[in-house]
Amino acid sequence: MKFLPLLWSSLWRKKIRTIFTLASIFVAFLLFGLLMTIRTAFTFGVDIAGLDRLILIHKVSLIMPLPVSYLGRLSTMDGVKLATHQTWFGGVYQDPSNFFAQMAVDPEPFLALYPEFKVAPDQVAAWKADRQGVIVGVDLAKRFNWKVGDRIPIIGTIWQPKQGQVWDFNIAGTYDGEAGVDKTNLFFRYDYLDENRAGGEGLVGWYVVKIADASQAHEMGAKFDAMFANSSFETKTTTEKGFVEGFAKQMGDIGAIMIAITIAVLFTMILVAANTMAQSVRERTSEVGVLKTLGFSNASILVLVLSESLLVAVIGGGLGLLASWLFVRQGDPTGGMLPIFMLPTRDVWSGAALIVGLGLLAGLLPAVNAMNLKITDALRRA
């Protein structure tokens, strides 16, 4: 600790170089944080998808509907805890560019199946009491500045009401959830949809089934599909995790490629910064000689040089990570295109590890060299 002033003054020996080195490291780790956020956004929240929830879709394609009558048959099967259905609505609020997901659900089983959506009890009661009621994610409510009690008109694209084109909804409540939960959806009541749509009565989008034993997911899925085989609505069952993963893979490798290129380049930049830091130690050979003459031990020289490069890495990188964290906390800048916009804790830790790694890598070789230096050589070299 008492060497801190020494460290500090050697750091500012060449002011400009230190400032720019710090700045490059800062930018590199700011980027690192943002990239990890984008990468997480492209996985569509696969990390929190449940393993004990199965999704049943029509075998031919996701866009084909299933009959509502399957609910009874699924609910009474052994090993099924709870089953419910959801229907994609795909409506437009004011303008097509205001895209967000709207789904028709059955409130009670829906909230029981998705405990990660947190809704205040009085708002749940209000939702159950109002047929036109909806609950919206807090991020969505913030985006359009909606409050509980607001009436919002949505134009149906797939489902037309019996009269006109507009469906009216009342905001009964908002749902919140931990980081990583998609808080940009609107959930409304299936009975409202079914009674008022022109055509398609009794059809739902897909089923979500919670099973008692997650390890039986594969067997249960096969059982469901066998039950509905050879009917006019055959099904395909996957775990929710598998479903979300499959969906993310449909985005293809463009996200992966974008991130791979940038990370590769980022590492190059970090290596370049490491090189600059090492350079600054090499230039000070004679000073190391002086320190040794004054009686500094080899070990303390090693520690001194290593701490200096660590200090640079930690200040620059730490501030960079902090800045990216602050930026991400502001929420999705694209206005709804990246519903899951968060910097996962795991990536903060890997960033921190990278910072320490950078400090050690940049300092190790020059530190060892400095340690092994003979005083006479060092002083002569100047």
Added chain:
Amino acid sequence: MFNWIGQTIAVTALNLRTIPQRLGSSGVAIIGIAGVVIVLVSVLSIASGFTAAMHGSGSTSRALVMRSGADSEMTSGLGGAEVDVIKQAPGLRRDGHTAVASAELFVIIDLPKISTNTPANVPMRGVDRTVMRVRDEVTIVEGRMFEFGTNEVVVGRGANGQFAGLTVGNELHSGQDTWKVVGMFEADGGIYETEIWCDSRVLQGAYRRGNSYQTVLARLDSSESFNTFRDWLLANPQVNVQVRRETEYYAAQSRALSGLIQGVGYGIAALMGIGAVFGAILTMYTAVSTRAREIATLRALGFNTTSVVVSVLVESLALAALGGVMGGVAAYLAFNGYQTSTMNFQTFSQVAFAFQVTPQLLVMGLVYALLMGLVGGLFPAIRAARLPIPSALREL
């Protein structure tokens, strides 16, 4: 004046010739700038490839009719009676008594993606007998066109490359239906090449759509007859539709995704650019300070300050240009023509496309590199000019 130019050239040449002696620190600047250019060019090549595939699909002499309120072909729906009315509209090309318009269904079929072996939403289009006259850019390149009234299909070249089981002669099993692939087509690299085409009547049965369609794609008499066609349909109370030029429809479809990719690309490149400028500044400061004595000597001999400034700037620009060219070439070699597919969220279905490293992108990368070099060289150049001669001469 000539003297000044002569001095500048002499000092600059001296600088450039000594670059190899400072390879280490110059390399730092070159690599930093090359990296930024790689990121910029390759990320934007994704957006430009995607946009090209979407734009290549449209023709201004075709109009797309959808139900009013529908935001894509997927969510549109038209009854058989409405289709009959649409085919009578003026402004539409006719061959004898047949309207050159194709009433179509647009659905998704679940097929595995070859690269990941996971299910993908592959678009499937049921088309009319007139389809080849409506889309005259489409040509069958392998096998033959399907027979109307049968379960035969033809597949686009992009779909053939990206999804499993779409080779000519193969049979596809989807639910209780079996489709036989009898041909492969090309469509100038446009989005249709990601699709599977079959008879719309057969598809109506397979997807239980009754006598309903989703869209009508009409070939116009000429590009100018669009307004006649649209106004007649909008004024007609028998139909409730919206009419758009096909080009406009696809441009709108590609906007969201290419906007997102471009946003990410420019954002990352801008941030990295800042980092690279720092690298360049460091390099040039090192270059100036290691040559402080030479510079001071030149100035003591009477060389002009401006020529010293210019020489430092030129060196920095030269390094940047080298980095820019290296980055551009690397991005081109690695990504130009890379085939992939992604999800178009408007229709929930796949689009196959190739990355395009266009000349415009390469020029943009180079310009950006030079800009970084200019900014990076400016401060060190000023410092070189301000170097106090006596102390610089003394410096070791």
